[in-house]
Every structure is written in C-alpha cells, then in structure tokens.
Amino acid sequence: MFRDITIGLYFPGNTIIHRLDPRIKIIIIMMFITSLFFITSFPPYILILAFILFVIYLSKVPLKHVLKGLKPLILIIVVTFLINAFLTKGEELFSIGPLTVTKEGLRQAVFMALRLIFLITGTSLLTLTTSPISLTDGIEKLLSPFKRIGVPAHELAMMMTIALRFIPTLLEETDKIMKAQMARGADFESGNILNRAKNLVPLLVPLFINAFRRADELAIAMEARCYRGGENRTRLNELKLDRKDILAISLSTLYFGFIISTRYI
Amino acid sequence: MIIKIENLNYIYNPNTPFEKKALDNINLTVEEGDFIGLIGHTGSGKSTLVQHLNGLLKPTSGKVIVDGIDTSSKDGNLKEVRQKVGLVFQYPEHQLFEETVYKDIAFGPKNLGLEKDEVHSRVKKAMELVGLDFENLKERSPFELSGGQKRRVAIAGVLAMKPKVLVLDEPTAGLDPRGRDEILGRIQKLYEEEGITIILVSHSMEDIARLVNKIIVMHKGKLVMEGETKEIFRKAEKLEELGLGIPQITCFMRRYKSRGNPVDDTVLTVEEAKRELINYLRRRGNV
Numbered sequence: 001m002f003r004d005i006t007i008g009l010y011f012p013g014n015t016i017i018h019r020l021d022p023r024i025k026i027i028i029i030m031m032f033i034t035s036l037f038f039i040t041s042f043p044p045y046i047l048i049l050a051f052i053l054f055v056i057y058l059s060k061v062p063l064k065h066v067l068k069g070l071k072p073l074i075l076i077i078v079v080t081f082l083i084n085a086f087l088t089k090g091e092e093l094f095s096i097g098p099l100t101v102t103k104e105g106l107r108q109a110v111f112m113a114l115r116l117i118f119l120i121t122g123t124s125l126l127t128l129t130t131s132p133i134s135l136t137d138g139i140e141k142l143l144s145p146f147k148r149i150g151v152p153a154h155e156l157a158m159m160m161t162i163a164l165r166f167i168p169t170l171l172e173e174t175d176k177i178m179k180a181q182m183a184r185g186a187d188f189e190s191g192n193i194l195n196r197a198k199n200l201v202p203l204l205v206p207l208f209i210n211a212f213r214r215a216d217e218l219a220i221a222m223e224a225r226c227y228r229g230g231e232n233r234t235r236l237n238e239l240k241l242d243r244k245d246i247l248a249i250s251l252s253t254l255y256f257g258f259i260i261s262t263r264y265i
Numbered sequence: 266m267i268i269k270i271e272n273l274n275y276i277y278n279p280n281t282p283f284e285k286k287a288l289d290n291i292n293l294t295v296e297e298g299d300f301i302g303l304i305g306h307t308g309s310g311k312s313t314l315v316q317h318l319n320g321l322l323k324p325t326s327g328k329v330i331v332d333g334i335d336t337s338s339k340d341g342n343l344k345e346v347r348q349k350v351g352l353v354f355q356y357p358e359h360q361l362f363e364e365t366v367y368k369d370i371a372f373g374p375k376n377l378g379l380e381k382d383e384v385h386s387r388v389k390k391a392m393e394l395v396g397l398d399f400e401n402l403k404e405r406s407p408f409e410l411s412g413g414q415k416r417r418v419a420i421a422g423v424l425a426m427k428p429k430v431l432v433l434d435e436p437t438a439g440l441d442p443r444g445r446d447e448i449l450g451r452i453q454k455l456y457e458e459e460g461i462t463i464i465l466v467s468h469s470m471e472d473i474a475r476l477v478n479k480i481i482v483m484h485k486g487k488l489v490m491e492g493e494t495k496e497i498f499r500k501a502e503k504l505e506e507l508g509l510g511i512p513q514i515t516c517f518m519r520r521y522k523s524r525g526n527p528v529d530d531t532v533l534t535v536e537e538a539k540r541e542l543i544n545y546l547r548r549r550g551n552v
Contacts, residue, residue: 012282065281173359179321180360183352184422185344185376202372205362209408 011128017059018129021245022138028249029126031256036118038260042111047259048118052125059129069124070117077116084109132164141239154229162218170211177206267430267462268295268318268350273327275313287313289486291327295430295464300456302473302494303466305483306508311466312355314483315432318464319350332429348377351428355435357419358412366392366410366418367403373426384425391421394459395451413444417451424455430462431455437472449476474498474512474533482507495531514538 012018017025036048056066070077090104127135140157147153178188181202188199275288287310295301305311316322317329320336320343329336331346354360363369370391374384392399395417402410407418420436433452437445453476455461467473473480473494480497482490484507490497497504501511501519510516518530518538528545532538 176354177360179316180352180354180357181372182321183319183347183354184373184426185347186372187376202360202362206360210359 009128010131011059011061011065012131013060013129015059015129016244017055017125019244020129020248021239021241022130022134023142023239024241024245024249025126025130026135026138026142028252028256029123031252032122033119035256035259036115036122038263039115040263044259044262045114045118047255048122051255052118052121055125059125061125061128066121066124066128069128070120073116073120077113080116081109081113084112133161136161136164137235137237137239154233158229166211166214169214170207173210174203174207177203177210266294267297267332268293269328269330270294270317271328271330273314273317273329274325275310275317275322276325277313279325287486288317291488293481293488293491295462297429297462298460299462299464299479300477301464302477302480303464303483304468304470304473304480304509309483310486311483312434313486315352315434315464315466318430318432319352320346321352344377348426349428350430350432351423351426353420353423353431353433353436355438356416357423357436358407358415361407361415361419361422364406365404366397366407369407369418370422370425373422377426387425387427388421391425394424394455395421396447397421411444413440413447416440416444416448420448420451428461430464432464432466434466435468436465437467437469445472452476470498470510470512471514471534474515482509494533498533499531 085101085105086099088105088108090102093101093103136157140153143153270291270293273291277285277287303311323337332349334346361369370388371384374387389399397417436448456463480494498511514535518532522528522530529541532541
C-alpha cells in the first residue's frame, strides 16, 4: 500500500550528485524553483528539462523511479490541467456542453501542468540523492546565520531529523497494525467513504497511542544522554565545501540566471 | 492436512534497490492436531512465512492452500481464510483500540457478521480460554490492564474468531516469568482441550522443547530442518551452526554423557532430566 510513495525516499548511491554538499544542493534547488516561476514561454522549459535529465543521468537514479514519484500527485496535475483548460477566456477552440476550451486555455493548461511536473521531479531529485540526515544538516547550516534574529535553527533541524527518522517507523507500524486488524477480519479496502473512514478507527487509535509512547521514550532517552539543544554542540562530520561544490554552484547560477533573464529578452 | 505450502517464494520490494528475497522455495504441510515450533534467527523469514498462512501476504510465486482455499486465487475468500487461521502478532497488545475489553475482543466476531448472542458467547468463551475474569474485566479499558493481561486480551481477540489453526509470533516476548508461564500454560491448554492446531514462533528453545511436537527451522529464507522435537534437538551441532541452540538442560545432559555417564541425552525438560538422573544414579548404585 505504501510502496508507491517514492517522493522523499532516499535512493542510495555514490555519484557526484550524491556527494555534493547538501547546502549547495538546497541552494541550487531554490534557484531551480525560482527560475521555474520566472518562465513565461515554452522554450526555456527545454533548458529546465535538459537540467533535470542531466542530473538524473549523473545521479544514476533510474528514470522510471523518478517518474514513479509523480504518481500520487497525478490527480492534482490533472485537475490543474482541466481547470486551466476550461476556465481561461479567449479564442474558442471547441466546446463540450457548457464548457469551452480556448486556445489560450489549452496553452495555459499545458504550461501549468509542465510547471508542476518539473517542480515535482526537480525537488524529488534533491531528496532522492540526499540522505535525510545530510539534508537536515544542510538546512541547519543554511539557517544558522538567522539565529541572531531568533530563528531556532538547531531545534528546527532536530525536529526535522526526528520527524524524518520516524516516517519509516510509523509506516512500518501502520502496516503491522493494519495486518493485525485484518487478521481479525477488519476491512480497509471496500465500502463507501464514510464506512472506510469509520473502519480506520482500529488503525488510528493504536497508531496514535504508539506514537505518543515512542515520543515519550525518545524524550527520556535524549534526556538521559544530557541533550541540551544547539549551543556549543560539535558534529562528527563537518560540512566542507570543495572544488566540485564551488563549480556546481557557479555553473548553476549562470544557467538559472540565463533562464530567468529569458523573461526579459 | 489443513495447510499446504508449495514452492513458496516471496520477494520484498521487487525491482528496486531494496529488493530482498525473504522466502526461498518453501514446501510445508501442516496437519490438523499439529503443535509446531517455528524457530530461526532474526530475519530468517519466520514472520514473512507466518503472514502467508492467512493471506496477509500473497506469494510472489508458489501456492498456499488453507483448508482447500488457495490464498492467492482471485475468488479465494480471504475472510474465511483469516477466520480459519488466527494470527497473533508480536506484541499484540499494541493493536488494542476499543474502550472496553469486551468491545475489543468482539471486534473479530463482529467483522465475521455474527449475531449479537453468538458474539457475546464467543467473547465470554475467549476470555475464559485465556484466563481473564469475564465479569470483572469486560467493562474495563484494555489500556489500564497489566502487560500480561493486555496480551491475553489481544490473544482472546483472535480466539474469539474460533480459528482452526492458531499462529503465535513470539507470544511471550517482553513478559515477566510469571506472565510467560501463564501464557504458555494457556496455549498448551488450548492445544490439549480445544484441539486447536498451533504454530508457535519462538526464540526460546526451552519453551519450544516443553510444548511442541514438531519443529521447523528456517535460515535465510529457506526451510532447512523439519521433524519431531527430539529428532531436531539431537542435531545440536547443526543448530549451533545456524546460530540457534538446544535447551540448556539437553546441553547439560549431553555433556554429562560425554564425560562417561551413559544417560539418555535426548531429554528436553528439567523434569525429564531429573527422572533420568535419579534412574541413572539408582542403576549405578545397584551395580
């Protein structure tokens, strides 16, 4: 049931993309997203696509695996497409009943759908090639300059680490409880929406109880090891920028700078 | 035979980097009235195998037939299979969810669509079978009971389905000695008095030796040994090779024998050993 969820699931490897400093990757992805929203015409999309394919090629993540990440979001993409196609005013192409499809609408629909697809594949490449731990390390480091104005960078990163750490645990537990209840004849797959929601009670109650129990245990275990938050903590693996990181960030800046500038040409 | 497994293979996460072969060509039959001990190292595939017995997992290839129903066929009635094979998971108390003990145990029978009276009598019977006082406990919240009691409530929840086969995955993990003896005693009674076929997964060779009459040994997804309890525990070297062992008392008797004392070294429990040693000492005294 949860096997289809590939967004955010780390795909282990040892390629140049995997080894890149997480801070650099996060900044590049932010540039990627920004430039995606600056694009107003189709040709720059080719550059975006080229970038994505290039990263996929370097990271050796199978293309099929990346595309699988789109599956749970396909509904959103389709809805966006339809809304844009039907509700944009302009030159009429054809109509189905009261709904008319316009030339502008169709263009807008394809445009938005592509933007969503690029957005999802691009960002999922970040999490596919960066382990959750180094991702939070990167976020913590990037946020640390804002500590002075009261951003609790370390605490935020710690919360994220813990949350990420428990996703697989909770999925596993959900699976286990589901099976245990199915062994007692529970049915999670048929019936109407209301019945299905009601049938989730035997799953959710134990899940919450166990989650709170785990949280409690973890808090005690952390306290037993004198955890005191961010002040003066050192780390086992310090993040260090090297030549490939500098090269990657410089090239990406130029690349996305160019894409953004196409809007004004 | 009540369960028949033919050339069963199971692969987790096929076609991904996380692909793992969990079961490798398993062939097995379970006869009605068997009391089987399933042993193996952590990760040997015991839990995966057990989940095939009531259709929670479908074979990647091969067949699992429960009382004439193929669990992987499309028209196979899984509810029926799950009623016939009751599965008690590890730490089953983690699945409790209702406000009262009564309601929680009634969950299974209700899902089977039984009449209210029938549900009532089944809950009562199931609580008796696991040694819980019906009148006292039925309205209590399962969450305020002790660990051992919670576990018995969870087991009662499965027994209330009236399974023909009861599969227990490490039913005594994390219990104190008294809770453990209680549970094991109840399981033995279920076997002897209710005639339920039982499959017990356990890491404790003592528990296995005391209860079961047949043993299945798994290693790295393969079924490597199968036979009568005594017969399996006679092969101590092979078991140790697989990272398993034999009951301590059997080990003791083997060593005692190897020091030149002709005793029976296939005993499995302390009681048996005591009898054997007294006999032996008497014999020696008479010589």
